Every structure is written in structure tokens, then in C-alpha cells.
Amino acid sequence: xxxxxxxxxxxxxxxxxxxxxxxxxxxxxxxxxxxxxxxxxxxxxxxxxxxxxxxxxxxxxxxxxxxxxxxxxxxxxxxxxxxxxxxxxxxxxxxxxxxxxxxxxxxxxxxxxxxxxxxxxxxxxxxxxxxxxxxxxxxxxxxxxxxxxxxxxxxxxxxxxxxxxxxxxxxxxxxxxxxxxxxxxxxxxxxxxxxxxxxxxxxxxxxxxxxxxxxxxxxxxxxxxxxxxxxxxxxxxxxxxxxxxxxxxxxxxxxxxxxxxxxxxxxxxxxxxxxxxxxxxxxxxxxxxxxxxxxxxxxxxxxxxxxxxxxxxxxxxxxxxxxxxxxxxxxxxxxxxxxxxxxxxxxxxxxxxx
Amino acid sequence: xxxxxxxxxxxxxxxxxxxxxxxxxxxxxxxxxxxxxxxxxxxxxxxxxxxxxxxxxxxxxxxxxxxxxxxxxxxxxxxxxxxxxxxxxxxxxxxxxxxxxxxxxxxxxxxxxxxxxxxxxxxxxxxxxxxxxxxxxxxxxxxxxxxxxxxxxxxxxxxxxxxxxxxxxxxxxxxxxxxxxxxxxxxxxxxxxxxxxxxxxxxxxxxxxxxxxxxxxxxxxxxxxxxxxxxxxxxxxxxxxxxxxxxxxxxxxxxxxxxxxxxxxxxxxxxxxxxxxxxxxxxxxxxxxxxxxxxxxxxxxxxxxxxxxxxxxxxxxxxxxxxxxxxxxxxxxxxxxxxxxxxxxxxxxxxxxx
Numbered sequence: 001x002x003x004x005x006x007x008x009x010x011x012x013x014x015x016x017x018x019x020x021x022x023x024x025x026x027x028x029x030x031x032x033x034x035x036x037x038x039x040x041x042x043x044x045x046x047x048x049x050x051x052x053x054x055x056x057x058x059x060x061x062x063x064x065x066x067x068x069x070x071x072x073x074x075x076x077x078x079x080x081x082x083x084x085x086x087x088x089x090x091x092x093x094x095x096x097x098x099x100x101x102x103x104x105x106x107x108x109x110x111x112x113x114x115x116x117x118x119x120x121x122x123x124x125x126x127x128x129x130x131x132x133x134x135x136x137x138x139x140x141x142x143x144x145x146x147x148x149x150x151x152x153x154x155x156x157x158x159x160x161x162x163x164x165x166x167x168x169x170x171x172x173x174x175x176x177x178x179x180x181x182x183x184x185x186x187x188x189x190x191x192x193x194x195x196x197x198x199x200x201x202x203x204x205x206x207x208x209x210x211x212x213x214x215x216x217x218x219x220x221x222x223x224x225x226x227x228x229x230x231x232x233x234x235x236x237x238x239x240x241x242x243x244x245x246x247x248x249x250x251x252x253x254x255x256x257x258x259x260x261x262x263x264x265x266x267x268x269x270x271x272x273x274x275x276x277x278x279x280x281x282x283x284x285x286x287x288x289x290x291x292x293x294x295x296x297x298x299x300x301x302x303x304x305x306x307x308x309x310x311x312x313x314x315x316x317x318x319x320x321x322x323x324x325x326x327x328x329x330x331x332x333x334x335x336x337x338x339x340x341x342x343x344x345x346x347x348x349x350x351x352x353x354x
Numbered sequence: 355x356x357x358x359x360x361x362x363x364x365x366x367x368x369x370x371x372x373x374x375x376x377x378x379x380x381x382x383x384x385x386x387x388x389x390x391x392x393x394x395x396x397x398x399x400x401x402x403x404x405x406x407x408x409x410x411x412x413x414x415x416x417x418x419x420x421x422x423x424x425x426x427x428x429x430x431x432x433x434x435x436x437x438x439x440x441x442x443x444x445x446x447x448x449x450x451x452x453x454x455x456x457x458x459x460x461x462x463x464x465x466x467x468x469x470x471x472x473x474x475x476x477x478x479x480x481x482x483x484x485x486x487x488x489x490x491x492x493x494x495x496x497x498x499x500x501x502x503x504x505x506x507x508x509x510x511x512x513x514x515x516x517x518x519x520x521x522x523x524x525x526x527x528x529x530x531x532x533x534x535x536x537x538x539x540x541x542x543x544x545x546x547x548x549x550x551x552x553x554x555x556x557x558x559x560x561x562x563x564x565x566x567x568x569x570x571x572x573x574x575x576x577x578x579x580x581x582x583x584x585x586x587x588x589x590x591x592x593x594x595x596x597x598x599x600x601x602x603x604x605x606x607x608x609x610x611x612x613x614x615x616x617x618x619x620x621x622x623x624x625x626x627x628x629x630x631x632x633x634x635x636x637x638x639x640x641x642x643x644x645x646x647x648x649x650x651x652x653x654x655x656x657x658x659x660x661x662x663x664x665x666x667x668x669x670x671x672x673x674x675x676x677x678x679x680x681x682x683x684x685x686x687x688x689x690x691x692x693x694x695x696x697x698x699x700x701x702x703x704x705x706x707x708x
Contacts, residue, residue: 009445009708043651065652085619085652086608088667091363111609114666142653143609143617254440255465255497263497265439269682270707273627297397297678298419298439299496312468313442324651328623329682331705351685353624354363 003334003342010252010315011266013326013333014342019246020045020228021053027210027227028057034216039063039082041205041225044324046349048076050228061105063205063223067095068352070106076348079104082203084135084170084223086115086143092354093122100130107131107201109170111143116157116164123163131167132158133201136188138181139174148188155197168201168220175237178209185218208237231323232283233276242285245319249282249326250334251300253314259306264316268295270329274322285317292318357688357696364606364669365620367680367687368696373600374399374582375407381564381581382411388570393417393436395559395579398678400703402430404582415459417559417577421449422706424460430702433458436557438489438524438577440469440497446708447476454484461485461555463524465497470511470518477517485521486512487555490542492535493528502542509551522555522574529562529591536569543572562591585677586637587630596639596673603636603672603680604688605654613660618670622649624683628676639671646672 001007005014024040031038037060042051051062051073061080064070070081080103087096087108100106100123110116110132123130134154137144145151151169158166169188173181185202192199205223207230229247230240251266271281273295281292281300289308294301300318304310320326327333328350335343355361359368378394385392391414396405405416405427415434418424424435434457441450441462454460454477464470464486477484488508491498499505505523512520523542527535539556546553558569559577561584583601584594605620625635627649635646635654643662648655654672658664674680681687682704689697 007445009443011707088606088608089363091361111611112666115608137611141615142611142648142650142655144611146611252442254442254469257465257491257496257498257500261495268626268628268679272622273629273679274622275627294496296496297682301496312466325622325627328651329705330707351683353365353684 003344005250005340005342006315008250008334008342010250011270012250013270013330014248014250014336015229015333016246016336018338019244020050023228023230023244023246024054024057027224028059030211031222032058036216036219037221039203039221039223040228041065041223042069042073042349044225044228044327046327046347047345048073048078048348049345051076051078060221066352066354067092067099068354069349070099071095072349072352074099074102082107084109084172086110088115088118093118097122097126100126100128105131107133107167109133109135110154110158111135111145113154113157116154116161120161120163126163129163129165132164133167133170133203134158136169136171136184138171138184139177140172141174142172144171148184148191151188152191152195155192159197166197168199168203170203172205173209175206175208178204178212182218189218207234208239211239226324229323232319232321233278235283235319236278242283242319247323247326248285249318249320251316251318253310253312253316256310256312259309260304262302262304262310264300264302265298266300266318267298269297270326271295271300271318271320272322272325272329274325276322278321282318282320285319287316357698359604359694359696360669362604362688362696364604365624366604367624367684368602368604368690369583369687370600370690372692373598374404377582377584377598377600378408378411381578382413384565385576386412390570390573391575393557393575393577394582395419395577396423396427396703398579398582398681400681400701401699402427402432402702403699405430405432414575420706420708421446421453422708423703424453425449426703426706428453428456436461438463438526440464442469442472447472451476451480454480454482459485461487461521463487463489464508464512465489465499467508467511470508470515474515474517480517483517483519486518487521487524487557488512490523490525490538492525492538493531494526495528496526498525502538502545505542506545506549509546513551520551522553522557524557526559527563529560532558532563532566532569536572539569539572561588562593565593580678583677586673586675587632589637589673590632596637599673601677601680602639603674605670605672607664607666607668607670610664610666613663614658616656616658616664618654618656619652620654620672621652623651624680625649625654625672625674626676626679626683628679630676632675636672636674639673641670
């Protein structure tokens with residue numbers, strides 16, 4: 001008997017292939033239209049099949065945050081990877097070098113000379129130089145050089161380092177900070193040009209601002225991850241609608257202790273505690289009146305309208321606040337076909353923490 | 355060359371076996387002293403080795419929240435398991451029945467007749483009845499019957515159901531709600547006795563209140579999970595000290611973008627976003643001046659004192675806010691011996707969501 005949405009065990013993570021492929025297509029079309037190369041971040045799906053689908057749709061390559069993710073993707077046949085992370089330490093540098101030898105193109109980012117020194121030591125005798133982009137803190141207040149002048153200094157350091165090639169500028173802007181990011185990047189690229197340094201790539205990212213074009217004149221590449229599945233945080237920002245949310249958690253009502261409270265079998269172990277500034281822990285499809293008010297590890301507590309009671313055993317589809325982390329919480333997920341068929345697949349790059 | 359705390363890749367989850375075993379001993383001694391059976395919740399460690407250590411130290415059996423966890427523990431030789439969850443649906447009921455046949459004792463909880471009806475259908479022809487405890491909502495506002503009268507009615511329903519045996523009363527009280535819980539349980543047990551129903555077990559749980567003895571006269575059994583590793587939330591509540599925190603995340607400083615900001619390679623993918631009412635995302639051992647102000651999936655942002663700067667590549671040990679969820683985020687963890695030796699072990703019951 002084939003698996004159906006009513007027969008699979010819950011909690012489960014169900015991804016609509018139709019919606020995911022429509023989302024892939026929509027952003028690729030947008031990037032093609034505005035002249036940006038698209039380099040999707042695979043952290044959201046962590047699946048070789050969807051990384052390949054993104055490249056087949058026209059993406060230049062993929063973005064990973066961890067060497068472990070990139071290793072899985074390389075194993076799956078992806079051959080142009082940007083790791084947007086400071087890689088440090090002998091073990092990781094050795095893995096990075098081995099990875100480079102398997103790929104058509106590998107690039108990483110750096111935001112300080114200590115990182116560049118380590119990369120150079122690992123790649124000085126490499127058959128092919130490693131592309132290193134300078135990460136710029138354009139308002140996101142995470143990693144990154146703080147000024148265009150620092151970006152220039154680090155780019156010079158990269159260009160002067162054996163085994164490395166300066167690959168350009170990278171930023172992950174604050175949400176809504178596309179304009180501020182563009183200003184920083186313009187100034188940095190100007191300084192680079194004045195000093196005779198070619199800047200082949202200027203790359204920014206983030207699904208929330210992917211439709212914004214303020215920065216498109218300076219950017220050559222865009223990295224977005226969440227857009228393939230979308231989530232409650234993006235609906236609340238107005239980036240997409242509920243009908244664009246491909247990744248949903250299927251849960252079962254396991255208790256109705258009071259007329260205004262239901263408990264489901266999806267807690268923080270599958271939905272995560274990520275709030276992303278929101279109140280509540282997800283959106284119950286078809287039940288806008290329900291609030292997911294609390295999560296413990298294996299329980300979700302719902303405030304329900306007594307006039308619209310739920311039934312014990314009833315199944316609910318939930319759009320999580322932050323879908324990327326949900327992918328990392330399931331060993332296996334279900335891919336739902338256009339005909340309602342369900343295929344269970346392992347999450348290839350789940351749990352790659354290093 | 356043996357692995358050392360300086361050589362293993364980060365982020366890593368490192369558990370001190372010395373501290374974990376001391377914590378196991380301390381609570382077992384307490385329970386022995388006050389005359390409570392201890393039934394540790396394995397959700398915190400998810401390891402067969404520590405479940406066995408808890409039983410070897412004197413625990414009556416173990417508690418699991420999911421059938422999947424219990425299946426792993428049964429495979430590892432644990433033979434007395436309480437699953438504190440409403441088990442629903444034909445697939446899960448079939449697994450529960452199969453699990454029961456492998457164990458010396460299996461018990462579950464229920465908080466409504468619909469759950470009891472399902473359990474009875476699955477166990478009506480079982481060679482041995484299933485013990486079913488009534489879950490009571492004594493203030494935790496999650497699952498559970500709402501009044502002692504409802505507890506009596508459900509206990510009668512269980513006792514009258516083929517294949518089931520009424521096993522007693524179970525609660526997971528609100529933090530600090532031990533006294534309120536005891537009042538509910540006393541009233542419920544009184545009603546049961548008046549109506550000729552034996553109540554073999556009265557079980558409560560939660561590490562925060564494990565040293566409180568207000569309820570000890572009514573309780574026969576205690577379930578605690580987090581006490582084996584402890585975490586920042588428990589230190590902040592005064593339940594333990596930093597020196598009792600056996601489970602720590604080892605992270606590396608990957609960036610120092612400004613004198614007052616450092617970035618580590620541990621984000622929500624390893625520390626989780628659980629706040630448990632706290633501000634900040636963990637405690638950096640030896641650095642009380644540092645605040646972990648923000649997490650994204652692969653980055654932790656630290657507010658540091660410019661007068662006490664960190665170095666790129668420096669390793670930090672972090673006590674997470676909520677250690678149980680950290681166990682679920684690592685495929686493999688490191689057990690640190692008294693001599694500083696490190697052994698890498700898989701987290702046996704990680705990711706068992708169903």
C-alpha cells in the first residue's frame with residue numbers, strides 16, 4: 001500500500017516538490033531578468049537532488065556554510081561551491097584542500113589576515129589557486145571587515161598570498177539592509193579598482209531581500225537559501241504567501257485537555273525554538289485562528305477556538321517559523337509529488353556541523 | 355596520536371564522564387534517602403551507556419518520550435521503560451505492542467479515553483497487560499486530565515479495558531509547582547482509594563525541583579533528565595553550579611570583527627535557540643564577562659570586553675542554555691575521561707522523532 005499523507009507516522013517533514021520547483025524557477029527567472037548569477041545556499045534543503053535542480057534551472061553553483069555540507073554536495077556531483085565561512089585549523093584546512101582537488105571551482109570567504117594566512121599555507125603547493133572573497137560586514141553585525149579600506153587591505157593580502165586568488169566581495173546584509181550593503185560594496189569595489197585589483201564577484205544574499213533590486217547594479221551574484229521552501233517568517237515579511245511554503249511539518253493532535261487547548265506531537269525537536277522575531281511557533285494551515293503558544297521538546301501547545309475544536313488523532317500541516325533548521329532535525333523527509341504520492345528520502349547533508 | 359581537546363574539530367559536544375557519573379550518583383543517593391524510586395528520563399543523553407549507568411546506580415528503570423527512543427534503549431538492553439506520552443495511531447500502536455513483547459515491563463501514560471481505547475485495541479490479545487498511568491495536568495498546562503475526578507474516571511476506564519492495567523498517576527509539574535502537583539495527586543489518589551482502585555505508582559518529574567521534598571509523601575517515583583548533564587538554565591535557577599555542568603559545547607573563535615565582538619563556530623545548529631526564559635545563548639566557561647548575544651545557524655555572536663580580547667582560533671567551552679536539545683543536534687559526541695582522554699560515541703537515540 002503506498003504511503004499517504006494520512007498513513008505516514010508523525011511528526012513528519014513534508015516537502016511539496018511542485019512548490020519547491022516553482023520557487024526555484026521564480027527566483028532563477030528573476031535573477032536572469034536582472035542580470036544576477038544565482039548561487040543558492042543549500043543549507044535550507046541539504047539535499048543533493050534539489051541542489052542539482054537549482055543548477056539545472058540555471059544556478060551558477062551552490063553556497064555552503066560548512067565543509068561537511070560541501071563534501072556531501074561534491075559527493076553528489078555538484079562541482080562549483082562557495083563556502084561562506086572563515087575556515088580555520090589544520091584539520092579543516094586539510095579537508096578544504098582535498099575538497100578543492102575534486103571540484104571544478106571552490107571558493108571561500110575570509111574577513112581577517114589570520115584566516116588568509118592559514119588558507120595560504122594549505123594551498124601554497126596546490127595545483128590551482130583557491131578563490132578567496134573578502135567578507136564585508138555591511139550592517140549584519142556578524143563576521144566581516146568593517147570598512148571598505150579594510151576590504152582593500154585584506155584583498156591585497158589575499159592577492160599577495162601563495163596559493164590564493166582574490167575572488168571578490170561577499171556580504172550577508174542585515175534584513176532590509178540591501179541599500180546599506182550596496183553602498184559599502186560600491187565604495188570597496190571603487191577602492192579595489194583604484195588600486196588595480198580586479199573584483200570578479202560581488203555577492204550578497206538572503207531570501208527576505210531577494211526581490212529588491214537596489215543593489216543589483218553593484219552585485220554580480222546572489223545567494224538565497226530559504227526561498228526554495230519558504231516559511232512563516234517570510235510570509236510575515238511579505239516575501240511570499242502561504243501557498244509558496246513548500247516545507248511543512250505534519251503533526252497529530254495527541255491531546256485536547258481543555259476546550260481551548262490542544263497538544264500536538266511536534267515540539268522544539270522538530271519545529272525548533274527559532275522565533276525570528278515572531279510570536280508563536282508556526283502557522284497551522286487552514287486554521288488561522290490557532291496560535292502555537294508553546295513548545296517543549298516533544299509537545300506543541302496550541303490555543304484553539306472552542307467553537308472550532310480539533311479532534312484527537314487529527315492531522316495538521318504546520319508552516320514553521322524557520323524552515324532551514326527543520327531540515328536539520330529530520331534524518332528523513334517526505335517529498336510529495338504533484339499527484340499526492342510520497343517518497344521518503346534521507347537529508348543528505350543533515351547534521352554536518354564541522 | 356590520541357584526540358585531545360585541542361585537536362578535535364569544532365563545534366563539538368564534550369561530556370565529562372566524571373561529572374555525569376557524579377550527577378547520577380548524587381540524585382540516586384537523594385532518591386534513596388527520601389524513599390523515591392528514580393526513573394531517569396533519557397531524553398537528555400540519549401545514550402545506552404548512560405541509561406545503563408543510571409540503572410546500575412540504582413534507578414528502577416528509564417523514562418522515554420518517544421517509542422523510537424524506547425526501541426533504541428530496548429535494543430541496548432534496558433528492560434523497564436515508561437513512555438510518558440499519548441500513543442496514537444495504528445503504526446505507533448503496533449510498534450508499542452512489539453516493544454512490549456521484548457521488555458520486562460513497559461508502561462505508558464494516557465490523558466483521555468480516545469487514547470485508552472486505542473491502547474486497549476492493540477493489547478487486548480497481548481500475553482501481558484500494558485500498564486497505563488493517568489497523566490494529570492497539575493499546573494504545567496500541557497497534556498493531562500484537569501481534575502482529580504477526571505483522573506478517577508479515566509483510571510476506571512483503563513481498569514475496565516481489555517489488555518490494560520491501571521498503573522497509577524503521572525504528572526510533569528510546572529517548574530516550581532511541586533506543592534501544587536502534590537495537592538492534585540493526593541486528591542486523586544484519595545478518590546481512587548475511596549473507589550477501590552489500587553494506585554501502585556505516583557510519579558512526578560523535572561530536574562529543577564528534584565531536590566524539593568514537599569511532594570515526597572505522595573510520590574513513589576521521580577523522573578529527572580537534565581540532572582545528568584545540567585545546563586545554564588539550571589545554574590540560573592540555583593539547582594546546580596557551573597562545576598556540575600557535564601555537557602559543554604566546544605567552539606572556536608572564527609572572527610573578531612571589532613574589539614567588542616567575537617564570532618564563534620557554534621550557532622543555533624548546535625546550541626539551539628532555546629532560551630528557557632534566559633537572556634543570551636549560553637555561558638562561556640571562564641569568561642563571565644562574555645555574553646552570547648545572537649545565534650544564526652552556524653555563527654554565535656559574542657559581546658566581549660575589549661580589555662579581555664579573544665584570539666582567532668581560540669577555543670571556548672560553552673554551557674548551553676538547554677543541554678537536552680544539544681544532544682539531539684550531534685550525530686556523535688565526545689566523552690571526556692577523568693584523565694582528559696576523549697572517546698567519540700554516536701548518540702544512540704538522536705533524531706528519533708516518532
